[in-house]
Each structure stands twice: as structure tokens, then as C-alpha cells.
Amino acid sequence: MRLKNNENKYQVSLQAQDNYKAIDNQNNELMAKLTGQLINEGKRPVVGDEVIGELQNDFVLITDILPRHSVLRRQSNGSKDREQVMAANLDYVFITMSVNQDFNLARLDRYTTLVWDSGANPVIVLTKTDLISNTQLENYQSQIEVNAYGIPIIATSMNEISSLTKFDEYLVRGVNVAFVGSSGVGKSTLINKLMNQNVEKTNKIREDDGKGRHTTTSSKMHLLGSGARLIDTPGIRTVGIVGVSQSATEQTFADIVELATQCKFNDCQHEAEPGCAVKAAVESGRLSAERLASYQKLQHEMQYSGLSSRQIEQAKTDRMFKSVGGMKGFKNQVKNSVKK
Numbered sequence: 193m194r195l196k197n198n199e200n201k202y203q204v205s206l207q208a209q210d211n212y213k214a215i216d217n218q219n220n221e222l223m224a225k226l227t228g229q230l231i232n233e234g235k236r237p238v239v240g241d242e243v244i245g246e247l248q249n250d251f252v253l254i255t256d257i258l259p260r261h262s263v264l265r266r267q268s269n270g271s272k273d274r275e276q277v278m279a280a281n282l283d284y285v286f287i288t289m290s291v292n293q294d295f296n297l298a299r300l301d302r303y304t305t306l307v308w309d310s311g312a313n314p315v316i317v318l319t320k321t322d323l324i325s326n327t328q329l330e331n332y333q334s335q336i337e338v339n340a341y342g343i344p345i346i347a348t349s350m351n352e353i354s355s356l357t358k359f360d361e362y363l364v365r366g367v368n369v370a371f372v373g374s375s376g377v378g379k380s381t382l383i384n385k386l387m388n389q390n391v392e393k394t395n396k397i398r399e400d401d402g403k404g405r406h407t408t409t410s411s412k413m414h415l416l417g418s419g420a421r422l423i424d425t426p427g428i429r430t431v432g433i434v435g436v437s438q439s440a441t442e443q444t445f446a447d448i449v450e451l452a453t454q455c456k457f458n459d460c461q462h463e464a465e466p467g468c469a470v471k472a473a474v475e476s477g478r479l480s481a482e483r484l485a486s487y488q489k490l491q492h493e494m495q496y497s498g499l500s501s502r503q504i505e506q507a508k509t510d511r512m513f514k515s516v517g518g519m520k521g522f523k524n525q526v527k528n529s530v531k532k
């Protein structure tokens with residue numbers, strides 16, 4: 193990418209409606225605006241986007257958005273099911289789950305799928321390990337290993353500072369990361385500790401206060417000691433589950449997809465069909481019933497996402513009557529039985 197001499201590369205650090213902030217390569221955070229052309233073309237950068245900008249008197253004029261290497265999305269619950277882009281260019285997403293009541297393999301599967309779907313790499317973080325025994329922790333870890341093929345697992349406790357070093361290999365210069373997970377699992381606690389680590393080395397993101405001085409801000413993007421950038425917005429934290437693709441689900445449930453190739457019917461739903469290899473695997477104990485259930489739940493949700501509530505009702509009715517040839521078949525059956 194060749195830049196003109198009045199242009200620079202920036203990374204968007206904040207987006208609130210049409211207000212932007214962007215960080216330059218010296219880690220100064222500046223107000224930013226879009227050119228009329230970008231607005232007209234409907235091109236809106238999001239947090240994490242790399243952009244080309246021209247430095248004006250007191251803001252950066254964003255003229256172009258560079259290609260994204262990952263896009264974390266969720267679908268809004270609004271009437272139009274409009275897809276929302278939560279962040280761009282994340283490299284690692286830490287899926288945070290505490291090992292108390294929050295521990296839930298089905299939820300973990302959903303997050304994993306969401307992250308694969310974004311193009312970023314998932315890393316599972318188990319928090320609050322002080323609350324359980326080592327044996328219990330090992331048990332959880334092996335459950336995850338069965339479920340989440342080859343995804344790294346980090347176990348942490350706020351009482352054990354040394355556990356923070358497990359993040360080192362991911363938090364390297366130039367890498368963008370984020371934490372996702374349910375409320376209360378300990379994301380803030382962890383983020384604060386990672387930010388306070390190596391304070392003297394931490395090159396904080398600074399905001400130009402307009403008088404040539406730099407002040408630390410409440411930026412949504414934090415520069416960690418290692419040079420990694422941590423993006424932390426409420427939207428990313430609570431990124432939901434709606435809007436994941438078929439291919440990402442299949443990656444998460446590769447074992448089930450593999451088994452399904454041996455089912456008698458190509459369109460087997462692994463519910464009550466004869467010759468179902470997936471059901472057989474559950475019966476023989478090779479596959480857990482919970483895992484199949486979370487796969488099916490995700491399949492159903494994907495099927496329904498993008499449909500209106502009326503369409504969802506229709507789809508559910510169709511599913512319910514599928515075994516008797518759909519709603520039409522059901523009506524015919526009723527008619528016939530009445531005739532008899």
C-alpha cells in the first residue's frame with residue numbers, strides 16, 4: 193500500500209454512531225471523520241479497522257478502509273435482522289468462561305463457532321480456577337478437549353499472577369485481541385491485570401488534548417505491554433450467537449459432520465430416522481448426547497435466523513409435522529381419519 197505524503201495509516205479505536213477515533217502509529221488517539229464519499233457509499237469503519245487518513249488541523253479525515261482479515265459479527269434483534277459488525281481485524285478472541293455455574297459446553301460451542309466464523313482464532317480461557325479442585329479442573333479441560341478440537345485452553349485465577357504469562361504467546365506486537373463471554377466471568381479482572389503488567393513498559397494510548405499534550409483516555413482500545421492491542425467494547429463483550437454460518441458450525445462439530453456421512457439418508461436430522469450413524473454413536477457412548485443436542489440447537493437457530501417471527505412459527509410447525517409429510521400431510525391424515 194503506497195501512501196501519498198499527506199496520508200497515514202490509522203486504526204479505528206472507537207465508533208459511536210458517526211463519531212470516530214483513530215490511533216496513529218505513535219499510539220496517539222485522535223478524533224476522526226469520514227469523507228462524504230465514504231458516507232455516500234455506505235462504507236462505515238468499525239473498531240479495529242485499518243484506515244487511510246489525512247491529518248487535518250484537529251482531526252483525521254478517513255479516506256479509505258483497508259481490507260479486513262477478520263470480521264466479528266452479530267445479528268441485531270431488530271425487526272430487520274440487520275447484521276452488525278462488532279469489530280474488524282481481531283487475531284485472537286479469548287472465549288472467557290468461569291469454572292463455576294457459568295461452565296457450559298453448549299455455550300462454549302456457540303462462542304467457538306462465532307469466532308471461527310469471524311476469521312479470528314479462538315482461545316478458551318477458564319477463569320476462577322481457585323473455586324474448584326485440580327481434579328475438577330482437569331475434568332473440565334478434558335471435556336473441552338473432546339468438544340473443541342485443538343483449541344488452546346488457558347486456566348487462570350486472579351490469585352495466581354503467574355497464570356498471566358500463559359497469555360504471552362498471543363499478546364505480541366501488532367496483534368489485535370478481544371475478550372468475550374458472559375457477564376461476571378472475570379473479563380474486567382483479567383483485562384485490568386494484563387494492562388497493569390509491566391506498567392513501565394506499557395506505552396499507553398494517548399489522546400491529543402488539543403494543546404499538544406497527551407492524556408490517557410477511556411479508549412476502547414488498550415495497548416498492552418507487549419505491543420498487542422486489546423479491543424474492549426460492550427458490543428464485543430456480549431457478542432451473541434445469532435448469525436453464524438453453516439461452515440463454521442461444521443468446523444466446530446467436525447466429528448458429527450463426519451459421522452453424518454454414514455447416515456442412511458443424506459438429509460438425516462439425527463432425530464428419529466432409521467440408519468442414523470450419529471444416533472448410533474450416542475447410543476454406543478462415542479458421542480455425548482449433550483454435544484448432539486447443542487449441535488442440533490445451533491442448526492435450528494441458524495435455520496430460523498433471518499426469518500420473520502411468522503416464518504419461524506411456520507418453520508417450526510413444518511418441522512413438527514415433518515414425520516407425517518408436513519402440515520399438508522398432517523391435514524390429509526386428519527381428513528382421512530375423519531372419513532373412516
Ligand SMILES: Nc1nc2c(ncn2[C@@H]2O[C@H](COP(=O)(O)OP(=O)(O)OP(=O)(O)O)[C@@H](O)[C@H]2O)c(=O)[nH]1
Nearest residue numbers: 319320321322349350351375376377378379380381
Ligand atoms: N474467585 C474468583 N473470583 C473472581 C476471579 N476473577 C474475577 N472474580 C470475581 O468475579 C466477579 C466479576 O468479575 P468481572 O471481572 O467484573 O467480570 P466481567 O466478566 O468483566 O463482567 P462484565 O463486566 O459484566 O462483563 C468479581 O466479583 C470478581 O472479583 C477469580 O479468578 N476467582
Ligand SMILES: [Zn+2]
Nearest residue numbers: 455460462468
Ligand atoms: Zn443421522
